[in-house]
Amino acid sequence: xxxxxxxxxxxxxxxxxxxxxxLEVAVISIVLSFIIGSLLGVLRYxxxxxxxxxxxxxxxxxxxxxxxxxxxxxxFALPEVGIKLEIVTAAIxxxxxxESAMIAEIVRGGLVSIGKGQIEAGRSSGLSYTQxxxxxxxxQALKRMIPPLVSQFISLLKDTSLAVVITLPELLHNARxxxxxxxxxxxxxxxxxxxxxxxxxxxxxxxxARALEKRLDTDRKQGTGLRKIRxxxxxxxxxxxxx
Amino acid sequence: xxQFKKWFVFAMVLTLVMALLAGCGGDKKEKxxxxxxxxxKKRGKLVVGVKYDTNLFGYKDPKTxxxxxxxxxxxxxxxxxxxxxxxxxxxxxxxxxxxxxxxNNGDIDMIIATMTISEERKKEVDFSDVYFKAGQSxxxxxxxxxxxxxxxxxxxxxxxxxxxxxxxxxxxxxxxxVLEFExxxxxxxxxxxxxxxxxxxDNSILYGMAAQxxxxxxxxxxxxxxxxxxxxxxxxxxxxxxxxxxxxxxKDSGELQKIKDKWIKE
Amino acid sequence: MDFxxxxxxxxxxxxxxxxxxxxxxxGLVCSFILGAIVAVFRIAPLRILNFIGACFVEFIRxxxxxxxxxxxxxxxxxxxxxxxxxxxGTMALTIYTASFIAEAIRAxxxxxxxxQMEAARSSGLTYIQxxxxxxxxQAIKIVIPPLGNxxxxxxxxxxxxxxxxxxxxxxYADSIHEKTFDTFNTYIFVGVFYLVLTIPLSLLVGYLERxxxxxx
Numbered sequence: 001x002x003x004x005x006x007x008x009x010x011x012x013x014x015x016x017x018x019x020x021x022x023l024e025v026a027v028i029s030i031v032l033s034f035i036i037g038s039l040l041g042v043l044r045y046x047x048x049x050x051x052x053x054x055x056x057x058x059x060x061x062x063x064x065x066x067x068x069x070x071x072x073x074x075x076f077a078l079p080e081v082g083i084k085l086e087i088v089t090a091a092i093x094x095x096x097x098x099e100s101a102m103i104a105e106i107v108r109g110g111l112v113s114i115g116k117g118q119i120e121a122g123r124s125s126g127l128s129y130t131q132x133x134x135x136x137x138x139x140q141a142l143k144r145m146i147p148p149l150v151s152q153f154i155s156l157l158k159d160t161s162l163a164v165v166i167t168l169p170e171l172l173h174n175a176r177x178x179x180x181x182x183x184x185x186x187x188x189x190x191x192x193x194x195x196x197x198x199x200x201x202x203x204x205x206x207x208x209a210r211a212l213e214k215r216l217d218t219d220r221k222q223g224t225g226l227r228k229i230r231x232x233x234x235x236x237x238x239x240x241x242x243x
Numbered sequence: 244x245x246q247f248k249k250w251f252v253f254a255m256v257l258t259l260v261m262a263l264l265a266g267c268g269g270d271k272k273e274k275x276x277x278x279x280x281x282x283x284k285k286r287g288k289l290v291v292g293v294k295y296d297t298n299l300f301g302y303k304d305p306k307t308x309x310x311x312x313x314x315x316x317x318x319x320x321x322x323x324x325x326x327x328x329x330x331x332x333x334x335x336x337x338x339x340x341x342x343x344x345x346x347n348n349g350d351i352d353m354i355i356a357t358m359t360i361s362e363e364r365k366k367e368v369d370f371s372d373v374y375f376k377a378g379q380s381x382x383x384x385x386x387x388x389x390x391x392x393x394x395x396x397x398x399x400x401x402x403x404x405x406x407x408x409x410x411x412x413x414x415x416x417x418x419x420x421v422l423e424f425e426x427x428x429x430x431x432x433x434x435x436x437x438x439x440x441x442x443x444x445d446n447s448i449l450y451g452m453a454a455q456x457x458x459x460x461x462x463x464x465x466x467x468x469x470x471x472x473x474x475x476x477x478x479x480x481x482x483x484x485x486x487x488x489x490x491x492x493x494k495d496s497g498e499l500q501k502i503k504d505k506w507i508k509e
Numbered sequence: 510m511d512f513x514x515x516x517x518x519x520x521x522x523x524x525x526x527x528x529x530x531x532x533x534x535x536g537l538v539c540s541f542i543l544g545a546i547v548a549v550f551r552i553a554p555l556r557i558l559n560f561i562g563a564c565f566v567e568f569i570r571x572x573x574x575x576x577x578x579x580x581x582x583x584x585x586x587x588x589x590x591x592x593x594x595x596x597x598g599t600m601a602l603t604i605y606t607a608s609f610i611a612e613a614i615r616a617x618x619x620x621x622x623x624x625q626m627e628a629a630r631s632s633g634l635t636y637i638q639x640x641x642x643x644x645x646x647q648a649i650k651i652v653i654p655p656l657g658n659x660x661x662x663x664x665x666x667x668x669x670x671x672x673x674x675x676x677x678x679x680x681y682a683d684s685i686h687e688k689t690f691d692t693f694n695t696y697i698f699v700g701v702f703y704l705v706l707t708i709p710l711s712l713l714v715g716y717l718e719r720x721x722x723x724x725x
Contacts, residue, residue, distance in 0.1 A: 167341055
């Protein structure tokens with residue numbers, strides 16, 4: 001192993017360039033998939049005739065496909081049917097498509113977890129369906145969704161590495177570029193450094209998620225009876241944790 | 244709660260706008276058909292798909308960021324003829340697997356990336372005249388018992404996805420186990436790691452690998468003809484003619500030979 | 510859809526499809542065992558084991574799977590360990606999935622009332638006996654739905670083996686693509702094959718979740 005030969009300034013700055021692409025693609029995809037995913041999740045939950053069914057089928061199909069395949073599709077197959085995307089756009093499109101479906105499920109899971117009783121209570125106290133949603137259900141659900149959402153964002157950041165197959169010049173792509181072009185002795189040091197970079201970013205994100213979770217927990221305890229919330233949680237479909 | 248409502252409305256509007264933008268963007272690209280030459284001149288820049296991982300032809304040095312090789316020199320010469328300046332060029336990374344989709348996609352104007360002219364590929368893209376003649380060969384570790392394509396029975400042969408060499412080796416050595424990788428560098432890393440007994444592709448590319456690591460050598464001579472051409476979008480006759488004229492000029496002036504001598508020493 | 514691609518390359522698709530099933534099954538069993546061990550590590554009454562367990566989970570969960578796979582495939586050669594794409598990929602999948610499974614099991618174990626542990630211990634069972642006979646059987650019921658989700662992810666994630674000659678469905682799809690040049694039709698069938706595996710699994714997970722919600 002050759003750590004000195006691996007961590008030259010040139011190699012390090014090449015890795016840094018890759019990291020910037022990773023962050024750029026991840027941030028844009030996070031924003032887009034959060035918006036689209038919330039919309040799809042709410043629409044699926046709202047049980048609008050036909051539309052909710054169509055969204056359900058779409059979301060379930062995409063969720064059950066490998067992201068790698070979706071990236072292949074946005075980059076290689078869409079041009080054949082007339083939709084043409086640049087590498088970065090294709091990567092963002094593929095990630096957004098997949099993660100939106102995952103987030104839609106988180107949002108729906110969060111909404112379902114609030115329990116029907118509250119809607120009924122809201123309605124019977126004279127609020128309209130939309131009002132009940134705005135003022136009662138959504139604020140509570142949103143709090144509950146934050147931890148799984150953050151872990152989904154961490155997933156997304158990790159998943160950008162799959163775009164190596166469409167030659168997106170992200171962190172792992174550049175890491176491979178360095179060791180493939182050089183001596184075999186630098187493979188391990190370069191992979192190790194790359195892993196540490198990913199770890200530091202994602203671990204800080206997950207610490208953030210945990211801090212948020214804790215704050216929300218105290219909120220709950222101060223709110224209505226703890227027992228009732230436990231009951232609600234048990235009735236709910238657990239929010240799926242993604243990879 | 245008003246804030247939440249605002250956020251929601253904002254999200255919906257943004258999504259709509261994005262959908263509209265995406266739609267319009269698609270339309271624009273569709274309309275701009277026509278010859279690549281016109282587009283390049285209008286844009287003032289030539290966009291070429293090249294390899295980043297193939298020593299001597301198209302190689303990006305991670306330390307300096309420079310992309311160099313025979314294919315690159317040809318691309319630069321073309322940019323000089325077209326636009327009067329060899330710097331008016333953008334090089335984009337392609338692999339054997341991604342290059343045809345990228346060309347058809349409009350990401351790149353042409354492919355100059357160790358691309359063999361084959362009947363199969365002619366159905367997908369148009370080719371210029373031949374600018375380099377290679378042949379498929381084998382790269383092995385020095386001292387390997389493999390001396391040629393006939394010694395491959397039961398051996399693991401490494402190759403690259405989407406290259407002609409995969410199809411050829413399956414024909415010439417049907418008893419060998421072929422393992423395919425994303426690009427040449429990846430395949431060479433695998434050979435160095437001992438994941439296979441031999442690496443097969445064009446001799447020109449293999450020379451580049453042997454030059455990087457003297458523990459490896461070419462064996463068995465060549466067993467196919469691999470004429471390299473510049474690939475251009477199907478049906479773009481104007482660009483094909485322009486590129487052919489350019490290659491002829493390059494050859495007649497002796498410039499092509501100079502470029503070849505600069506990179507290929509064998 | 511062009512079905513001639515499917516019929517012409519049926520054997521190739523099938524080889525990849527069955528390899529993907531094989532990888533998934535091996536990954537399922539191994540990652541469950543490893544995940545359970547790590548989960549017990551994390552809650553064991555020994556600080557050092559807690560620490561090792563936490564390090565494993567936190568480090569693995571926060572790096573991309575494909576990086577772990579490259580580490581097994583290319584990185585281990587530095588230690589004179591040379592694995593094929595199939596083995597390296599399956600190991601990476603196992604370790605990666607195990608880190609998620611460990612967390613799911615830990616949450617399950619911790620949801621079992623603490624009083625049970627004390628009661629069992631005071632009735633003369635050892636810590637390991639209590640875990641094996643009292644706590645784990647109860648925890649398993651709670652963790653089955655999240656485990657199902659992880660298995661679903663495992664099947665989907667196995668597609669990364671195609672990148673380093675791991676002989677899975679994705680790898681063989683690439684080799685079909687080489688001959689056909691028809692990206693859309695080649696990969697649409699790959700999608701169908703994955704859905705054949707994942708949709709029933711996903712329905713099963715949903716069913717288990719609903720049943721669990723009812724019985725509780």
